[in-house]
Amino acid sequence: MRSAPPIGTTDYATPDDLSIVITRTFAAPRDLVFAAWTDPRHVPRWMLGPPGWSMPVCRIDLRKGGAWRFVWRKDGEGEMAMEGVYLDVEPPRRVAWTERWGPEWPETRNELVLEERGGRTTSVLTVTYPTKAARDAALGTGMKDGLDTSYARLDALVGGLA
Amino acid sequence: MVRARPGRPEIDPLSATFFALADPTRRALLARLARGPASVRDLAAPFDMSGPAISKHLAVLERAGLVRQARDAQRRPRALDPRPLADAARWASGLKATWDARFSRLDDVLAAMKKERTTR
Numbered sequence: 001m002r003s004a005p006p007i008g009t010t011d012y013a014t015p016d017d018l019s020i021v022i023t024r025t026f027a028a029p030r031d032l033v034f035a036a037w038t039d040p041r042h043v044p045r046w047m048l049g050p051p052g053w054s055m056p057v058c059r060i061d062l063r064k065g066g067a068w069r070f071v072w073r074k075d076g077e078g079e080m081a082m083e084g085v086y087l088d089v090e091p092p093r094r095v096a097w098t099e100r101w102g103p104e105w106p107e108t109r110n111e112l113v114l115e116e117r118g119g120r121t122t123s124v125l126t127v128t129y130p131t132k133a134a135r136d137a138a139l140g141t142g143m144k145d146g147l148d149t150s151y152a153r154l155d156a157l158v159g160g161l162a
Numbered sequence: 163m164v165r166a167r168p169g170r171p172e173i174d175p176l177s178a179t180f181f182a183l184a185d186p187t188r189r190a191l192l193a194r195l196a197r198g199p200a201s202v203r204d205l206a207a208p209f210d211m212s213g214p215a216i217s218k219h220l221a222v223l224e225r226a227g228l229v230r231q232a233r234d235a236q237r238r239p240r241a242l243d244p245r246p247l248a249d250a251a252r253w254a255s256g257l258k259a260t261w262d263a264r265f266s267r268l269d270d271v272l273a274a275m276k277k278e279r280t281t282r
Contacts, residue, residue: 007269008269010258010261010265012258012261020257022261026268026272027269027272027273028273028276032272032275032276032279036272036275042271042275046264046270048260048264050248139257139258
């Protein structure tokens with residue numbers, strides 16, 4: 001386990017082929033951080049979508065097997081929904097859930113673990129993807145290889161049109 | 163993410179967008195269309211290229227959803243549809259930018275929650 005980053009900075013790590021681990025320390029006690037993540041009164045205040053989008057819908061059924069759904073909206077642009085199911089709920093230390101944008105996107109399993117020390121809380125969010133390709137696409141690191149493959153397929157497609 | 167089309171190789175929308183953008187002629191066509199719809203003849207004018215060559219580039223842009231044909235039977239002008247560009251920008255800015263922004267906001271929200279607690 002790496003040491004926690006200082007307040008105000010976020011640490012990103014890829015300890016294996018499928019996951020991304022995002023670590024951040026907050027100047028707040030653990031129960032407040034847990035509430036910020038799991039209470040629909042607080043989530044829309046910080047769980048940002050793309051710039052300029054708001055979250056008018058935030059439904060959270062915070063229990064094992066309970067469903068959640070967030071909807072971001074921007075006038076004239078449309079809306080994007082993300083949803084899933086809570087796998088484990090252990091306030092105020094841990095919560096785990098599934099998450100997906102829609103049927104075309106890979107479903108991830110997410111786990112949030114909160115540890116408090118001296119009034120500060122370190123949060124460790126682990127996002128686990130179904131495949132390495134999906135994980136790398138999310139990070140953007142798979143971009144070059146993915147594009148080369150896509151170009152080869154598109155060359156075939158464009159060639160077929162000539 | 164991959165949409166199958168009968169009789170064609172499977173291309174996901176983001177790959178089609180990035181492929182369409184990976185050519186200077188097609189980017190120039192998009193830049194021209196960003197100023198308003200134009201006919202194929204108008205689009206071809208600044209280029210040292212045949213009409214069919216320009217049409218082939220436009221076909222790639224149309225397949226990516228970046229260009230549409232407006233309903234004008236006479237001129238058949240082409241128009242820009244910027245939505246795939248927004249999707250591509252969102253993808254490229256990626257996970258790190260998203261969480262950096264969210265956590266920065268969460269710092270502020272937690273400070274407000276602490277204040278609400280002490281004044282309650």
